[in-house]
Amino acid sequence: MKKRSVYGWILMLVSMVMIGAALPRGAAAGPGLLRYANFPPAPTFPCVQMERWKVEVEKRTGGKVRIQTFPGGTLLDAKAMMDGVIAGQADIGCLSMAYQPGRFVLTNALSLPLDIPDARSGSLVLWDIYDAYQPESFAKVKVLTMFTTAPANIMSKTPVRTLADLKGLDLRASGGAAQILKAWGANQVGMPMSGTPEALQKGVVQGLFSSLEVMKDLKFAEICRYVTMTETVIYPFAVVMNLDAWNALPRDVQEVMDALRVEQAEWTGTYMDAHVEESMAWSTKEHGVEVISLAPEEKAQWDARLSPIIAKWVEDAKAKGLPAEAIIRDIRARLAERAAK
Numbered sequence: 001m002k003k004r005s006v007y008g009w010i011l012m013l014v015s016m017v018m019i020g021a022a023l024p025r026g027a028a029a030g031p032g033l034l035r036y037a038n039f040p041p042a043p044t045f046p047c048v049q050m051e052r053w054k055v056e057v058e059k060r061t062g063g064k065v066r067i068q069t070f071p072g073g074t075l076l077d078a079k080a081m082m083d084g085v086i087a088g089q090a091d092i093g094c095l096s097m098a099y100q101p102g103r104f105v106l107t108n109a110l111s112l113p114l115d116i117p118d119a120r121s122g123s124l125v126l127w128d129i130y131d132a133y134q135p136e137s138f139a140k141v142k143v144l145t146m147f148t149t150a151p152a153n154i155m156s157k158t159p160v161r162t163l164a165d166l167k168g169l170d171l172r173a174s175g176g177a178a179q180i181l182k183a184w185g186a187n188q189v190g191m192p193m194s195g196t197p198e199a200l201q202k203g204v205v206q207g208l209f210s211s212l213e214v215m216k217d218l219k220f221a222e223i224c225r226y227v228t229m230t231e232t233v234i235y236p237f238a239v240v241m242n243l244d245a246w247n248a249l250p251r252d253v254q255e256v257m258d259a260l261r262v263e264q265a266e267w268t269g270t271y272m273d274a275h276v277e278e279s280m281a282w283s284t285k286e287h288g289v290e291v292i293s294l295a296p297e298e299k300a301q302w303d304a305r306l307s308p309i310i311a312k313w314v315e316d317a318k319a320k321g322l323p324a325e326a327i328i329r330d331i332r333a334r335l336a337e338r339a340a341k
Ligand code: 3IO
Pocket: 040, 044, 045, 046, 096, 098, 149, 174, 191, 192, 193, 194, 209, 210, 211, 214, 235
């Protein structure tokens, strides 16, 4: 055998490192292990539903797959979620559609001011709309479930009782909720929920517009002593899986995950609705948070500002070739049907 020169060894080492770097990250997880990325901190609802899904899948597949969870943006951050999963940097990812609103036009119809009453109804109707229209924006992934938050409300350092109080106030929101905040005259600041604790702490924003379970989960009640009830809009979410990772799963594992799609939507919505109650009970008791309801005359003025928003979405969605009016009618009909039950 020919003795290898020092340069030969170096060359071999360098090529081994290069081959290692070129391998798809998915391959590193090993058979049966799936890496699930999430952007906010572990105590928040997107991560609570992630842990529940993990436990159910591992149990129902008899341990055939194991799920490794990555909360807090440790594998993929908020805005990188969709592309990161498509590229295989994570096998599964949880995303808030509000962070790339132009990308999820069809399903973001759910984040119009449609008065979705709670997270359970919102989650089930969002799933129905996804399933009925099969939006192109999700064609490159396998959708494992979808869900929504409970209605967004204003959490702020100073009381907001009127449109005048809101005018020019720096409040954090994203996507459909951000459009609504702008229409009310606030100075809307766009950023994912994951950046909000620091922005509030540093005084970059004076509050936020989102669902109220974060008052407890992210301890916003310590900073935001006022909540103004608006109950107009929700944030839609999706959990997506890399297509190669999905196709590599045994049939019976795929069946377990498919069976969980609607069940997980309903579980998450139900958890969210109950958790908002718990969060507000804690916030008022522990931090003396004041809950402000708008007087009917005041509420009428807020609502009047929102009328152009749906029309604008219809115009944009139609320009993109979507059956926009039918989608809105469909969402309203499905909500009415659920409310009647
Ligand atoms: C949300 C996102 C991450 C953690 C908890 C949360 N509660 C409500 C949301 C909705 C959302 O995406 C947002 O940015 O307000």
